[in-house]
Amino acid sequence: MIVGIPKEIKNNENRVGMTPAGVNELVRRGHTVYVQKDAGANSGFPDEHYERVGAHILPTIADVYAKAEMIVKVKEPIEPEYPLIRKGQLLFTYFHFACDRKLTDAMLASGATCLAYETVELKDHSLPLLIPMSEVAGRMATQEGARFLERPQGGKGKLMGGVPGVKPAKVLVIGGGVVGYAAACVAAGMGADVTITDLSLARLRYIDEVRPANIKTLYSSEFNIRAELPTTDLVIGAVLIPGAKAPHLITRDMLGLMEKGSVLVDVAIDQGGCFETSHPTTHSDPVYEVDGILHYCVANIPGAVSSTSTLVLTNATLPYAIKLADKGWEKACAEDEALYKGLNVVDGKIVYPAVAEAFGLPCEKI
Template sequence: MKIGVPKETKVHEYRVGLTPESVRDLVAVGHSVLVETQAGDGIGASDEAYSAAGASIVRAATEVFETAELIVKVKEPQIGERAHLRAGQVLFTYLHLAPDHAQTSDLLASGVTAIAYETVTDKAGTLPLLKPMSQVAGRMSIQAGAASLEKSRGGRGILLGGVPGVRPASVVVLGGGVVGFHAAENAIGLGADVTILDRSLQTIERLQTHFGQLAKVLFATKTTISDLITEADLVVGAVLIPGATAPKLIERRELVQMRRGSVLVDVAIDQGGCFESSTPTTHADPTYIVDGVVHYCVANMPGAVARTSTYALNNATLPHVLQLANLGWRQALREDPYLRSGLNIHDGEVTCEPVAVAHNRKFVSAEKALAL
């Protein structure tokens, strides 16, 4: 199979779809890989490294899109990239379609088969291709929040862990999944006063067992959230409904009740954000202030630590890329129900129910779309 790796074009996105090591594994079993020149610069992987692994280096993204049967990316295709997608081609990347009407419309019009990393499942019912980036984003949310609390950036002027004789920052983590767990762990490690909220009793029990007295773990009611944010210095939004638009946990009107200079970090911004006042930002201009509250809403947080993120992501995605290439995408999707759960769009139809609901479009099951 001809596999294409374009250079990412999202603002300050430095990750790349395949590492040279992944390319070597694909070439070793007979596949050809086209890599756009400088695609790996952000992770320190030169064109020479890709060539040595067996890839063909091409000068323009258009050549990648025109030639490849399978496009492997990291972030959703930007508007210029979507113009080059075509029927019969497979796109394998993060899509986050629920809040993105323009991308959804373009992918449907192109006829492409789009498989989203974030909805691929496994036998345990987890999201294995989302997990590594959730781990990175969870840890980064505390770094970003700590920096945003600095006075020069609009924050309260608070050191997250405090110092002897001075209170540490109060950190509230909304959601106890992968993002929330790693956010809490980092915040605790830095000495913050941490509270985690979730609605799953099983998750609450697991978190309480793990953290013990190092963190408070509470059931997430609207009242509890409203009460806690009034005293919080940093709030991390870490909720996820797979494939769907994120629920709004903090309303715009509640911001005036929060401390001036407190910080909201919305890790759910890829899925529309879990704060009503959230708007996507970039690493070039990561924060803005509403009612005195600093908002950090970067939609590709792991892109800032591109090398770590790319290798972590490839560890999870490479087996699926090999599966798609070795079996052919149709057979791979037919044989593997967990990979098939990643199918969001096929031949002009929406095959992910939460996406169909978010856009008020007809839902066609992946099984029906593939005529299984």
């Protein structure tokens, strides 16, 4: 198969779809790999590293799309890429369709096959291609939240761990999954007073068994969240419904319960955000204020630590990319139920129920 790895063009997206080590595995199996010039430069992988393992370097993104049967990316295509995508081409990347009608319509019109990292799902319902970036995003969410609590950044001037004689910051993590637990552990490591909420009592029991001493668990409900907000300095939203739009768990009126200069970090922004007042931001302009509350809603948080993120992402995606290249998407998805669940759009049809439901469109079976 001919595989293409374009340079990411989303704002401050520094990751690349595959490392030279990943390319080496594809080339060893007889596949042809085209990499756009400087695609890996911001992740620490210069063109010569790709050439050394047998990749061909092409000068433009259009050249890569024109040659490739399968495109391996990190983030969803954005508007300048739409005309480059052709019927029958396989795109293997994060899509998050449910919160982006324009992207959905463009991919339907293209006739391409869109296999989304975020909905590849194992029998135990875990999401093997989302977990690595969730781990990074969770850790980064706390790191960024701590930064924006600083007064020069617009926050209330709270130190996460406090100091002797002064209480630490209070952190509320909404969602006890991979993102939430990673965020809570980093916050706890910084010395904060951390509360993590979830709807699953089984998950809360697990967290309670393995948690550091300064993490408390709380059943997630509107009542409980409202009760926590007046004394909370940093809220991290980490709620996920696979493939579907995130629910709004903090509404506009609830902001009035918080002290001015408090910070909301919405890690669910890729899926529409779990705060009513959230809208996507970028690494170059990461925060905005609503009713005195800072909102950090960067849609590609792991892009800031691109070297780490690219390495861990390729570790997870490469076995699936090899299956797709070796067998073609139809045979690979027929043989691997996890990959089959990654199919979102095929030949102008939505085939993933949560995406169809988000827009009131029909869902086809393949």
